[in-house]
Amino acid sequence: MGSVGKIILQRLALGALTLVIVSFVIFAAVNALPGDFAAAILGQGATEEAKTAIRADIGLDRPFFERYFTWLGSILTGDLGVSYAQMMFATNLGGDQLISITDQIGPRFFNTMFLAGLTAVIAVPLSLTIGVLAALYRGSVFDRVANVTTLSSISAPEFFLAYVLILFLAVINPLFPVIALPEDGMSLIERARITMLPALTLTLVVTAHMMRMTRAAILNLLASPYIEMARLKGVSPMRVIVVHALPNALAPIINVIALNLAYLITGVVVVEVVFVYPGIGQLFVDAVKNRDIPMVQVCCLIFAAAYILLNLTADVMSILSNPRLRHPK
């Protein structure tokens, strides 16, 4: 197990390093955005003095690297800062209760993770099952229907899929609410019911990739001598695929699953808007609109961390799925 432990530690260290580099890229990129917060908030008629005052107020006049390291330092200590919008709100209205980004993002982050989690729980087993069945009955009507359906659902725009689902599952058959607005104190089941329509929409979006990769990875192995051996032992076709092919096809499948899960966390703005779902996506779009730099940075960082963490997990799981590494000579 020594070598596996070492590889995992290496990956973790690499992941952390990547995250630091990404944090710098985010910071630099956000800084390079045209326009600034002062101009955005004060409007076109603002005097230069007023703008300078605001910039000085929130520290925008300090040198780039000083700002970066201050920011990085506070992030590492768990202080995500306060959004500009909150700051101005507090200053202008005289309130002294600043809501930190942590408090602002917290519930929305939970919502986003809940939606992604629910979608994953539906989509991953579903696509694996369809993928395995399509590989088993390759060339059959089922295979073709599965391919065409998943491909169409991935090609259609998300909002369209969302409206179609609303039509059938909310309007014609009122099974789920159209507006997915979770409230505090809801039971898990109630919450899942409320979030079901966005989750189903996303399921339609991500299933195609995972299902097609499962099918392809399995078919790729079917010409292997050990698959022929299994067939020549009189093993049933289903068992050949599930017991003999699937364990060896896991690595590419896991990677595609990870990519799609990362998409569920970072790329679901449209679905959030359609269902008025309070996730991070909307918060992020609003923050970019307002040049609310601290908020944009934290959102970006969360997205980057999700990508890195999921890919890291996929890497480690692919490594673990390889018996050569799990059981060295």
Added chain:
Amino acid sequence: MSDQLVKIRGLKIEGRSDETWNPIINGVDLDLNKGEVLGLIGESGAGKSTMGLAAMGFTRDGCRISGGSVEFDGIDLVNAPAAVKRGLLGKRIAYVAQSAAASFNPAHKLIDQHTEAPTQHSVQSKAESEKDGIELYRRLRLPDPDNIGFRYPHQVSGGQLQRAMTAMAMSCRPDLIIFDEPTTALDVTTQIEVLASIRDIVEQFNTAAIYITHDLAVVAQMADKIKVLLKGDEVEEADTRTMLSAPKQEYTKSLWAVRSFQRPQKPAVNVGATPVVSVQNVTAAYGTVPVLFDVSFDIHAGRTVAVVGESGSGKSTTARCITGLLPPKQGHIEFDGQVLPLDYRQRDKNQLRQAQMIYQMADTALNPRKTIGELIGRPVQFYSGKTGAEKRKRVDELLEQIELEPTQYFNRLPSELSGGQKQRIGIARALAAEPKFIICDEVTSALDQLVAEGILKLLADLQDKLGLSYMFITHDLATVRAISDEVVVMKDGKVVEQGPKDQMFQPPHHPYTDLLLSSVPEMDPDWLTTLLKERGVDNIGDAAVDKMA
């Protein structure tokens, strides 16, 4: 109930390529009685494996049975529903594949793969089958039979895997086992252990078997009767002793005769002559793993030195040191008396030109997208600077030297050539540099015997004409006998013995050379029995370990 187990009549099989169906087997009959072993032999493309699989009612993807009948114990396998065939496979008919390393599923332990057929066919419970598996491992003389099954395939050596696969085939005590070249991928010393194990267990359980191989000497040890196939047709069939002593057909005779090609030994070189290549005290390692220890030998002008040894003995690594691909840790390489830089990147063009290589797999050594003219033309231009008509003339010359008609082959792609022709292109490409010295790395081991003989003769002719020196890496002692002047025997990265060929094939030998030489199967059907008796069980490799336990 009759004694007949397999009855194949007029079997025709076709394979699909480019939307058309081409015949692979053109109407072959086959009969096999219970407890009988039939040897199926022929060159590659003869349809041996296809025939063997057809006896199980199985065809590979892209193949179909287009005519004739296959009966197993009275059951019509061509028309039987898939479920009926699945009920027989693994239970009454089992298969042992050529490469056990590729045919064991890397994701599961050996014992779990062993117990699969008995449990799936409800012959035994998992626990019973595990116990039986361990017993079979013991009978097949696998080391540590109680625990070896709980390892994964990559944790077990090739020879052991091949025996574990035979055990797996035996798990349901089938009536018939198809052995598809089960020892081809093994070293000679390992091959003996596997052959002996297979023969024992087939006798013990009175199992019928179809033994597929291209090696006549092997089939002579294993089979009661032999059938020879050529391009999907039966050439002849007879019992083993008759077939070996009095083959009727010309083709069979030619197969038998291949082993007789032998070039006379050249006179010894003058004392004090400068060798073309001199390997001096070379020690090398891959990273921190040492692979060569103090290797020294000379190769003289116009001579062939055969470097012999089993896989992992350091033969190819030595070649990599000579070419500079793997700079040695200690020692050096001299060329015509001059010390060569260790790393090929520090050698000049002329030094690079002098030493060329020909590879084992001509298939992978030739760029499939380049025509023959381009493949040979490139080194011509690179080393001699010739272009245009001059280059073309030189390429034509080279093609003539390798006995291929230039106008016919110049514009062809490698995929349009046979295996032997591709290897000839490999030779021409090496010659294009006008080298003094060529390393031939297992150049004939992927070829059929008749084709291999042609390549060896060509290399010998070229040596006489051009005064080339060869370093001939091989594990096949028949090749050594055919072409070499001197022999270097390697084991575990060390040279254990070296000397002129005539001397090497005469006793007394170094014990390891003796083991190698005596392990090469001979055409005598009693060879294996006699050898095993001579060596005693204790001498067949790790069988000894088991006996003591």
